[in-house]
Amino acid sequence: MSYLDVRHATSVIAEIAAPSGGRVALHEPQFSGAEWGYVKECLDTGWVSSVGSFVDRFESDLAAACGVKRAVVVVNGTAALQIALLLAGVRRGDEVLTPALTFVATPNAIAHCGAIPHFVDSSWDTLGLDPKGLSDWLDRIAEPHADGPRNRITGRRLAAVVPMHTFGHPVDMPGLLKVADRWELPVVEDAAESIGSLQDGRPLGGRGLIGATSFNGNKIITTGGGGALLTNDDTLAHRAKHLTTTAKAPHRWAFSHDEIAFNYRMPNINAALGCAQLEKLPTFVRAKRALARRYSAALADLAGLRFFAEPDGAESNYWLNAVILDDPAQRDEFLTATNDAGIMTRPCWTLMCDLPMYRECPQMDLPVARAIEARLVNIPSSPILGMAGKM
Numbered sequence: 001m002s003y004l005d006v007r008h009a010t011s012v013i014a015e016i017a018a019p020s021g022g023r024v025a026l027h028e029p030q031f032s033g034a035e036w037g038y039v040k041e042c043l044d045t046g047w048v049s050s051v052g053s054f055v056d057r058f059e060s061d062l063a064a065a066c067g068v069k070r071a072v073v074v075v076n077g078t079a080a081l082q083i084a085l086l087l088a089g090v091r092r093g094d095e096v097l098t099p100a101l102t103f104v105a106t107p108n109a110i111a112h113c114g115a116i117p118h119f120v121d122s123s124w125d126t127l128g129l130d131p132k133g134l135s136d137w138l139d140r141i142a143e144p145h146a147d148g149p150r151n152r153i154t155g156r157r158l159a160a161v162v163p164m165h166t167f168g169h170p171v172d173m174p175g176l177l178k179v180a181d182r183w184e185l186p187v188v189e190d191a192a193e194s195i196g197s198l199q200d201g202r203p204l205g206g207r208g209l210i211g212a213t214s215f216n217g218n219k220i221i222t223t224g225g226g227g228a229l230l231t232n233d234d235t236l237a238h239r240a241k242h243l244t245t246t247a248k249a250p251h252r253w254a255f256s257h258d259e260i261a262f263n264y265r266m267p268n269i270n271a272a273l274g275c276a277q278l279e280k281l282p283t284f285v286r287a288k289r290a291l292a293r294r295y296s297a298a299l300a301d302l303a304g305l306r307f308f309a310e311p312d313g314a315e316s317n318y319w320l321n322a323v324i325l326d327d328p329a330q331r332d333e334f335l336t337a338t339n340d341a342g343i344m345t346r347p348c349w350t351l352m353c354d355l356p357m358y359r360e361c362p363q364m365d366l367p368v369a370r371a372i373e374a375r376l377v378n379i380p381s382s383p384i385l386g387m388a389g390k391m
């Protein structure tokens, strides 16, 4: 294990993230295109809310960008994930396999379905769910049943698996799909952080049965708040639209609703912002990959720390850049030095299995997730930092 010169590392990062001094955020949105025009159009026409043309347009543009047949936009990513899980057949009392190393929205969406998250370990190659570890774990604890595999320790049904593409780096989806197929587990992709990332040349979100993404203010593109379901299945897309829009039967005037449903529709004004942001996605991805290359080169010679690079076969969006410290004992010293210098850095999330509401949930041993949690730090990643004028 080598010793990290924290002051030197801070100045190397500052040279890239804040070359002219001042404070720099972890991730800021950028509005430099059609945002003003499209939002103004909503205001001018009065179509700001539940009806308007930007919703349809955002859905078709998004489906094209994500390489899926259909996208259904909703109020936020958590809501998208909740509906995706319901459509995958997750019911009250089921267990859903998901990494312990994720943002709290992932297990929250599982819990909103009345289901129980079952935490699995991560991979050092991808920072996401480790298919080999999952496969070994299922061999130990699962048994097949007519309605899907059961956890033989708890007796509960294992209803789905939810991989999450951490900081935009793709999970080994071919490996995971093999394990999921063998156990007949539907795959619900949490693609909240990976819009614009590619694996084997293809976008993420549409590999499993259904995917979910987020357009929160800190994501690569934003609608203020928002999310979407992604799928290649027309029937599922139709169900997603119905369930997220109060299950209203189309009619010129009658209020006829045919099941208990949700009001999760994305307002037109947010979709207008989304259309403009999506036009910039290729520019943002280029800028963020350029920023990652600069960090990678500048940090290559430093002892005690390494820049996390995209896995084989991936072209990541580098939503949040990350460094891995050799010695977890130096993490807080590094966080303090960088934040004191005005460079916003953050540790990884607390593992979900350590949060009070998820402490009792089933889990496998989590050695890799624990090591990542102890050693990973995110560094400034706004697209503007990678743009030509800033270099």
Ligand SMILES: *Cc1c(COP(=O)(O)O)cnc(C)c1O
Residues within 6 Å of the ligand: 076, 077, 078, 079, 102, 103, 105, 106, 164, 190, 192, 193, 213, 214, 215, 216, 226, 227
């Ligand atoms: C942002 C995010 C979500 C969704 O968050 P919302 O704030 O509800 O849009 C879900 N999962 C992960 C991993 C995320 O980073």
